Amino acid sequence: MARNPRRDLLAGLTVAIVALPLALGFGVSSGLGAEAGLATAVVAGALAALFGGSNLQVSGPTGAMTVVLVPIVAEHGAGGVLTVGLMAGALLIALALLRAGKYMQYVPAPVVEGFTVGIACVIGLQQVPNALGVDKPEGDKVLAVAWRSVEEFVRQPNWTAVALAAGVAAVMLLGARWRPTVPFSIIAVIAATLVTQIFGLSAAVPIGDLPSGLSEPSLAFLDPSALSSLITPAVAVAALAALESLLSATVADGMTVGQKYDPDRELFGQGVANIAAPLFGGVPATGAIARTAVNVRTGAGSRLAALVHAAILAVIVFAAAPLVSRIPLAALAGVLLATAIRMVEVGSLRAMAKATRSDALILVLTAAATLVLDLVYAVIIGLVVAGALALRAVAQQARMDQVPLDRGDHSDEEHALLAEHIVAFRIDGPLFFAAAHRFLLELAEVADVRVVILRMSRVSTIDATGALVLKDAVQKLNRRGIVVMASGIRPGQRQVLDSVGALTLLRFKDREYATTPEAIQDARAHLESTGVLPAVPAQPVQPVQPVQQNRAPSEAPVR
Numbered sequence: 001m002a003r004n005p006r007r008d009l010l011a012g013l014t015v016a017i018v019a020l021p022l023a024l025g026f027g028v029s030s031g032l033g034a035e036a037g038l039a040t041a042v043v044a045g046a047l048a049a050l051f052g053g054s055n056l057q058v059s060g061p062t063g064a065m066t067v068v069l070v071p072i073v074a075e076h077g078a079g080g081v082l083t084v085g086l087m088a089g090a091l092l093i094a095l096a097l098l099r100a101g102k103y104m105q106y107v108p109a110p111v112v113e114g115f116t117v118g119i120a121c122v123i124g125l126q127q128v129p130n131a132l133g134v135d136k137p138e139g140d141k142v143l144a145v146a147w148r149s150v151e152e153f154v155r156q157p158n159w160t161a162v163a164l165a166a167g168v169a170a171v172m173l174l175g176a177r178w179r180p181t182v183p184f185s186i187i188a189v190i191a192a193t194l195v196t197q198i199f200g201l202s203a204a205v206p207i208g209d210l211p212s213g214l215s216e217p218s219l220a221f222l223d224p225s226a227l228s229s230l231i232t233p234a235v236a237v238a239a240l241a242a243l244e245s246l247l248s249a250t251v252a253d254g255m256t257v258g259q260k261y262d263p264d265r266e267l268f269g270q271g272v273a274n275i276a277a278p279l280f281g282g283v284p285a286t287g288a289i290a291r292t293a294v295n296v297r298t299g300a301g302s303r304l305a306a307l308v309h310a311a312i313l314a315v316i317v318f319a320a321a322p323l324v325s326r327i328p329l330a331a332l333a334g335v336l337l338a339t340a341i342r343m344v345e346v347g348s349l350r351a352m353a354k355a356t357r358s359d360a361l362i363l364v365l366t367a368a369a370t371l372v373l374d375l376v377y378a379v380i381i382g383l384v385v386a387g388a389l390a391l392r393a394v395a396q397q398a399r400m401d402q403v404p405l406d407r408g409d410h411s412d413e414e415h416a417l418l419a420e421h422i423v424a425f426r427i428d429g430p431l432f433f434a435a436a437h438r439f440l441l442e443l444a445e446v447a448d449v450r451v452v453i454l455r456m457s458r459v460s461t462i463d464a465t466g467a468l469v470l471k472d473a474v475q476k477l478n479r480r481g482i483v484v485m486a487s488g489i490r491p492g493q494r495q496v497l498d499s500v501g502a503l504t505l506l507r508f509k510d511r512e513y514a515t516t517p518e519a520i521q522d523a524r525a526h527l528e529s530t531g532v533l534p535a536v537p538a539q540p541v542q543p544v545q546p547v548q549q550n551r552a553p554s555e556a557p558v559r
Contacts, residue, residue, distance in 0.1 A: 004301055011300035012308025015058055017183040018294050019045075019309060020316065022339065024324065025332040026061035029126050030283050031073035032081065034324070034332075035317075037061045040282035042314045044273035048285070049306035052269025053101075053262030054249040058291040058306045059273055061283055063123040063339065064244055067142075068236050068375055069283055070126070078281075080230060085278035087234035092241060092271030101263025104246045110352050110362035111382035112247060113345075117363070118370020118378060120343040123336055130333035133161025143371070161330035164192050168334025173341060181297065185335050192331035236376040237274070237284045243379070245270045245287035252292050290339065358389040398429035400443065403455065405520060421532055422523050424516060426455040433465035443473040450532055451523040452477060454506070455516050457488025462496055471502035478505070485523060487513040 019041055027037020041060040048059035072080045095101070128146040129136040134156070137148040168188040175184030249261040266287070274284045295305050316324065353360045366382035373381075403426045405419055423446065446452060462470075474484045486506035489497070497503040506512075508526070513519040527533040 004299070005304060007299035008302055008304040009308055011295050011298040011305040013312060014183060014298045015291050015295045015300075015305065015309040016312035016316075017186045019058070019060060019288075019291050019313065020324075021185045021189045021327075021332060021335045022288075022291070023061055023313065024327065025336045025339075026063060026066050027283070028130070028329060028332060029063070029066045029123070029336065030061070030069045030081075032069075032078060032281075032283060034327075036281055036283050038313060038317050038324075039280050040277045040285050042310050042317060043280050043282055044277040044285035045310035045313070046307055047276055048245075048269045048273040048287070049303045049310065050269070051265070051272045052245075052249075052287075053265030053267075054252060054287070055259060055261070055302050056252040056256065056292060056296050056300055056305070057245070057249050057261070057266070057287045058295050058309060059245070059270065059285050059287050060291065062244060062286050062288050063336065063343075064119045064240055064375065065237065065284055065286055066126070067119060067122045067370075068233065068240060072230070072233050076230070081283055082278040083227065084230050084234045084237055085274050085284045087230065088237035088241060088284055089271045089273070089275030091234065091238035092267050092274060095238070095242060096264045096268035096271060099264050101242075101246060101267050104242060104263065107243065107379075107383070108362065108386045110359045111366050111379065111386055112243075113348055113352055114363040114366025114382055115243075115370055115375070115378060117344055117349070118367040119375070120340040121367070121371050123343075124340040127165070127333040127336045127340075130329040131161060131165035131337060133158030133330060161328075161333075164196070164328055164330040165334035165337060168192055168331045169338040169341070172335065172338035176342065185338070189327055189331050189335060192334070193327050196328050197326060232376070239379065240375055241270050241274060241284060241286045242267055244289070248287035248289040248292045251289055252296055256296060290342070358386075358393070362386045362389065394430060395432075398427075398431065400425050400427050402426075421450040421527055422453065422520065423449045423451070424453040424455060424520075426458060428458045430460050431462040431466035431470065433463055443477070446477065446482070449482060450527055450530075451483045451485065453516060453519045453523065454484065454486045455488055456486055456493070457490070459490070459493065462493050464496060464500060467496050467500045467502045470497075471500055471505060474502065474505045483508060483523070483526060485513060485519045487516045487519045 020038075023037040023041040024034040025037070027034045027040070030036060037060075044059050044061075048057065052059070069081060069084075072084055076083075122142050125142040125146040129149040132149055132153040134149050134152040137145050137152070139145050139148075168185075171188040171191075172184050175182060175187075245266055246263055249263070249266055253259050253261055270286065277283065277285055291309075295309070298305075300306075349363070352363050362382055362385050365385055366378050369378035369381045403424050405422060405424055425443065443452075477484050484506065485508045489503075489506070489512065494503060497506065508519075508522060511522065513522070524533060
């Protein structure tokens with residue numbers, strides 16, 4: 001994409017208009033106030049644009065990060081957020097130096113979709129107190145807080161707040177369907193603010209006073225004794241920042257032609273942003289999918305657009321703080337409710353549900369864990385379940401089939417006799433821990449024969465567990481007097497078989513067989529030597545007749 005500064009300036013302005021209510025709303029939802037959201041959008045937005053690996057990424061406060069921060073703010077306050085931000089930023093930079101960015105692509109799509117649905121539900125539930133116009137009850141479990149908020153609203157209804165939140169959400173949702181490129185969020189928020197000011201609606205609680213500028217850098221760390229309790233939240237913040245930022249950058253590349261982000265540099269940029277933002281009173285940040293998508297759709301082609309977005313928000317912080325402070329909390333709740341609804345891609349959910357039962361199960365479990373537990377546990381549960389189901393699917397591809405013996409040069413009678421005493425099995429697919437027990441233990445219960453030949457040329461991979469189970473099966477057969485031979489063992493599989501002592505058991509008289517016919521030939525020789533099969537009689541050697549020379553009848557022998 002060719003650079004066009006004018007289009008970048010326009011894209012940056014559009015993104016700033018879209019980002020303003022979101023930054024305010026996420027700041028309020030985090031518990032540190034609207035000013036924290038603005039500071040994050042300015043500082044993290046600028047630094048991530050400068051040091052990140054995507055030309056189109058727009059970073060700032062997000063709903064997913066807010067979900068992680070709420071309990072930290074409740075327990076440790078601003079000092080806890082600063083400490084977690086610094087620790088998470090350091091972890092992100094370490095991941096970048098370790099070049100771990102490429103591994104994020106292995107997160108399964110159902111985990112990402114379930115994670116997104118769960119976050120959308122949490123964001124929506126977090127807005128219930130402000131949308132209903134009640135004081136937020138104590139607690140950090142969103143389900144319990146939302147339920148107590150509803151109970152408080154029933155006792156003392158605030159229909160003004162409900163009308164503002166529902167009106168803003170409706171304008172955003174319906175407007176997006178009508179004119180997707182128009183920033184209806186800022187239009188709805190301005191309209192809601194004007195209505196409350198003109199009609200003096202005292203039931204609509206405003207944001208409150210904002211500082212006219214960014215906070216001075218602060219080093220208000222926690223007591224070192226509390227650091228151990230913040231390790232897990234810091235890991236959660238770092239994991240979330242990495243996952244959401246790389247996913248957002250991937251989406252941005254998919255919407256354009258000729259753009260390709262650097263995942264490790266993106267992790268580095270997010271690490272710098274997450275270290276700096278809390279120092280200025282902000283919260284940890286990630287790449288924001290919604291704002292990044294707006295940036296791409298409005299024609300951004302370089303980092304200039306994201307920098308312009310941060311600069312415009314900084315101007316608002318310094319010049320328009322008194323106006324912004326009059327925005328009703330219920331209006332911001334409406335913005336975030338609409339955002340939560342738009343996060344859920346119904347088409348993707350239907351596709352996942354129709355794909356396989358495994359995908360649907362992973363999606364539902366991840367979403368439920370995000371809602372009931374927390375984001376880290378949700379991703380871990382999703383990955384573990386997805387991995388287990390994937391291993392199960394791979395293990396089911398492994399087969400062990402009995403195959404007929406090659407007739408070779410044997411007569412029908414000889415072939416039938418061999419088949420009574422020799423059985424051959426062909427192993428197809430991976431012979432690893434998830435698949436080994438299923439069919440190799442059946443091998444130990446094979447019918448009463450004298451020789452078992454294992455055709456292993458189609459074994460795609462083998463691990464220590466598979467080798468141990470194979471060894472155990474061979475030993476059981478040997479104890480029953482059954483000889484086991486193997487053919488077609490690949491060179492790359494010898495080491496693991498030898499390490500557990502299975503390779504020796506698969507050799508017959510210190511011989512290995514490249515092909516199955518060779519093994520059958522030695523198996524027959526063994527059965528003949530033990531008297532199980534009659535020896536093939538040696539064919540009598542015919543004497544060689546001398547070659548007679550043709551002579552004419554009139555010729556007499558030379559004396």
